[in-house]
Amino acid sequence: MQLIDIGVNLTHPSFAQEREAVLARAIAAGIGQMVLTGTSLDDSEQxxxxxxxxDEEQRLYCTAGVHPHEASHWDSGSAKVLRGLLQEDRVxxxxxxxxxxxxxxxPRPQQEKAFEEQLALAVELQRPVFIHERDAADRLLAILKDFRDKLPAAVVHCFTGERRALYSYLDLDLHIGITGWICDERRGTHLQxxxxxxxxxxLMLESDAPYLLPRTLRPKxxxxxxxxxxxxxxxxxVALHxxxxxxxxxxxxxxxxxxxxxLPAL
Structure with missing residues (x-):
């Protein structure tokens, strides 16, 4: 079996001293390709x-964008920098x-502005969108509906929401990313x-590493x-449920x- 991990935060400092080893273990475990997550302009460049x-074997690719946590840093020059990144082959x-x-x-208005401008870039360059949403499904859907017909595709990464949100996303023809949250007996049982x-x-699978270690993993x-x-x-x-x-x-x-x-076939 080969898997593709669509969300790996390999730029995280916890990986700094062992990135090569992390990749080697992933390949040994059957992870054929990985998509590294960009959460700010600097992080996306990294x-x-x-x-x-x-990577010399077409295993690593990445996203480029600005996470809502970083939206307060979005300014008039951000779209220009991001446009350049999005034209790189690995992005x-x-x-x-x-x-x-x-x-x-x-601030929420700044989050919405950064999101809308990134969606506009995705439309312009015809790139899919890797979406983060927490406690904001209604507002996100309202914004996304204005862009969806012009977007090639979009995935709600690390979906943890409820049935109504899931059905609304599927009605918009969105993809859904599932992480180890589904393995968490404290908060993930609804996902099961x-x-x-x-x-x-x-449906796509992702680790969101180094976050969300599956609680069912043995040995830990x-x-x-x-x-x-x-x-x-x-x-x-996921298969079980x-x-x-x-x-x-x-x-x-x-x-x-x-x-x-x-992604190319290996």
Whole structure:
């Protein structure tokens, strides 16, 4: 089985001393390709550089965008810088962008402005969008509806919402990313019921490493950090609750991710 991890925060400082080892463990675990997440302009540039430095086998690609937590830094020059990044071959999607009304690290009007301008860039350059949403589904949907017909595709990364939000996203023909949140007996049990509602061809898997270590993973790593090599644990949980074999889920989620990000076959 080969998997594609669509969300890896390889720029995170916790990986700084062992990025090559993390990638080697991922490949050994059957992770054929990985999409590194850009969360700010600087972070997106670093993700692109890691793709160039660490990969000669077409395994690493990345997104470029400004996370809602960083939206207060979005200014008149940000779109120009981002446009340049999005024209690099290794950059395959706009994001991580969206709305976060849970933590509100940036003012909501600034979040909305940054999100709208990044969606406009995605339309202009015909790139898919990698979306972050927390406690903001209604507002995000209202904004996204004005752009959706002109976007090639969009995925709600690390979906953790409720049934109404899921159905609304699917009605807009969005893709859904599922992480180790589904393995969490404290807060992810609702996803175990909802994951079967996501059609094949719209579902993708992601680690969101180093966050969201699957709580069902045994043995647990001493360092407590998640990494792409643990994505098969998410696969196992998703397969169980969809009533499909792991092989079947691996096949359709990998095919979906490859088409969404326009990744080459290995």
């Amino acid at each position: 993700a692109l550089e890691l793709c160039r430095q660490l 395959r999607a706009v994001g991580e962008c969206g709305l976060d009304f849970n933590r509100d690290f940036s 019921e909802l994951v079967k509602e996501i059609p094949a061809g719209r 790593p001493k360092h407590g950090h998640n990494e792409p090599a643990y994505l098969p644990e998410v696969l196992t949980c 969809r009533g499909e074999s792991p092989e079947r889920v691996a096949a359709h989620t990998t095919d979906c991710a490859r088409r969404f990000f326009n």
